Amino acid sequence: MKSRLLLVVLVIALLSVFGVVSAQDEAPSGELEIFSWWAGDEGPALEALIAVYAAQYPDVEVINATVTGGSGVNARAVLKTRMLGGTPPASFQVHAGQELTGTWVIADRMEPLTDLFVAQGWNEAFPAQLIEQISYEGDVYSVPVNIHRSNVMWSNPAKLEEWGIAAPATWDEFLVACPTLQAAGVTPLVVGEAWTVNHLWESVALGVLGADGWAGIWSGETAADGPEMLAVWDKFSEILACSNVGVDSAGLSWQQAIDKVIAGEAAFNIMGDWAAGYMVTTLELEPGVGFGFNASPDTAGTFMWLSDSFGLPVGSPNPVATVAWLELLGSVEGQNAFNPLKGSIPARIDAVSAEPDLYNTYLQAAAADWASNDLAGSLAHGVAANERFMGDFNQVIEIYLASGSSAAASAAFKAVCATSGACG
């Protein structure tokens, strides 16, 4: 009698172990808690995605657990306390790349999704360089939903015509135009609070080093204190001399910096393409007419990307429903439901061509670049280096701004590489 009971228990245990693998045999049910920072302006996009999911799986109760705070600054803290406390959400939003790998994957807290990628055919739908840059030891751990571009330069075409300046293709062209603009009382390049300076730095570094040199920083091939990096800091100093850094930059949000460009008080601003969403939706400007966009100087042909993605945490309370959610996120339908409202482009290269009318002029141009350009992971937004490095990088920038010395900045950069283990 006892041995028969033991046998039954053993069979049930074996079946539940295989439950995750045979997810497609069970219908998703129960609760699905989606943890993200998509509140406020980005809320409608997430809700559209949840609506599609709810229509497909009516038995699942979706709990939309958002923590407000741009770029997840607050959500990450809440997520860490939950994971450390042993109550992970079913799935959580995280920047694909080292922000996920360096924090959660090496801590053995994420389930590999390589089989899911093969089963869904995603290895062909996403760019090969993307899969490569988000893999860790051969496995992929998250599904990229959207792609934002970091190396974009925004301008006001009407004002540029008035000043007789063309959008520079190289930083040297920008530096030539700089005195003309300053004489006209215009800030050549407007920067905002601290993180936007980091954002500018990565565009400058990409321009000076190229995509291979940039990747070399994180693999160790480009020496942190070598001559190429010194050249980056030197170029950065020339560019900052043509900007408002230290004058009124610390109190400006990125939206206020863009406002200055539109108002004609500044000529150019380097910001990610969420600025396009702001200008189209809030300022109601037309891409190419009300505002102009170009690749950051010296970076044409390289797409510096960041991506919001979702994964499957170890100990997820509802793996079946979560895998169904991930399948939706990686599908053309899901990405086309989410991205037009969010103002970003799908990570899949076949999604925009399936329904191009959903995307405005800027997004279609960006999607074309995404499918054809070289890819470089953003540092300021969690792709290229882990959280420890990103936090200490603020110190490097501060050392640089305070001392004005490229040598000091290089040495500090090298020290931060060592303490965080982020540079290969």
Add this chain to the structure above:
Amino acid sequence: MRSQRDRTIAFLMLLPSLALLGLFVYGFIMQAIGTSMSDWGTNPAQPPLAINVVKSFVGFENYHNIMTDLLEFSFRNSLINTFFFTVFFVAGCLGVGLFLALLLDQNVMGEGLFRTIFLFPMALSFVVTGTIWRWMLQPGGGINTLPTAIGLPPITFGWINSREVAFGFEWADVPRILTVVGVAILSILALRFALSGRRRALMVVGGIAALLIVLFVAGFWNLIWLPLDTPEAEASIAPKGFNLALIGVIIAAVWQMSGYTMAMFIAGIRGVSEELREASRVDGCNELQMYRYIILPQLTPIFLSAMIILGHISLKIFDLVFAMAGPDNAQTVVPGLLVYTEGFRENSFAKASAIAVIMLFGVAIIIVPYLWSQFREASRADR
């Protein structure tokens, strides 16, 4: 008369509170001290968020690191910022609070209304205050454009954006500065003792001053004072001192808390009996002399209480600076902000714990003697 039974019941009633305090306050303090002596999050080889984190004991290495390593200059600057913020915040609140209390003591019409208005800012949270003042202190608008209303040119001070530093010094100068300040204060005391003929006190003070000078000249302080890893590099990251960017934060904090100080002073002034005032008027005092010689000395315990409360607020300040300047502004960084960014952004839990323990001891140095003196007074009053 307290019987054994009464004492037992009293103890049992206190037991739940004691247990909760013991666990949630002292237990976690012990845990934080333990974490600060580990390498949780500071060792690149061990992922800090793993399910089974591998932590090793490293003793005081985290403390040594934050006091000497070049990349931790933010922490050392945050200590300087806290010092200057405390000094100006406490002085500002006491000054403004006393001034308002004295004004309201003049039997003006609508005193109750004014009192309420001055107290209103205290009802706001620091986040609201910080956000409002951040908007008002924007360099391009707000307060800087006020003079244009009367035809003057606008102010060009950068407020929170400012990178200017006043009272600049380097870490190596600190022993010299403290010695000079110490000897100066002791000299003033010595003069006062000499004038009032207190020989013994004069000799003690003179002895201490001489000792300080001898220690400094002999280079004793160089043995124990802050051996920075890279003093030249540290010196190049701008002089340390009073960051003028803090002025905006100080104004917002004084605006918020001076009403509270004013309320304390009003209570103290009211506590001076009317007979004393009458007697002083009979003796020929004018109003100013009455305030200076009769009322202000009676307010000494209020000064002390207010300084303690304001001091411990300023040592822990976080939300005001977060709302006004953000966690990334190096000119206004304070230790509370660093605990948050080191712990929850960079996952360096051991370093964050070390900073938190230092904050704890900083506050304890102020609060514990105060509480001790209060208890001694209370138990003396019991007898």
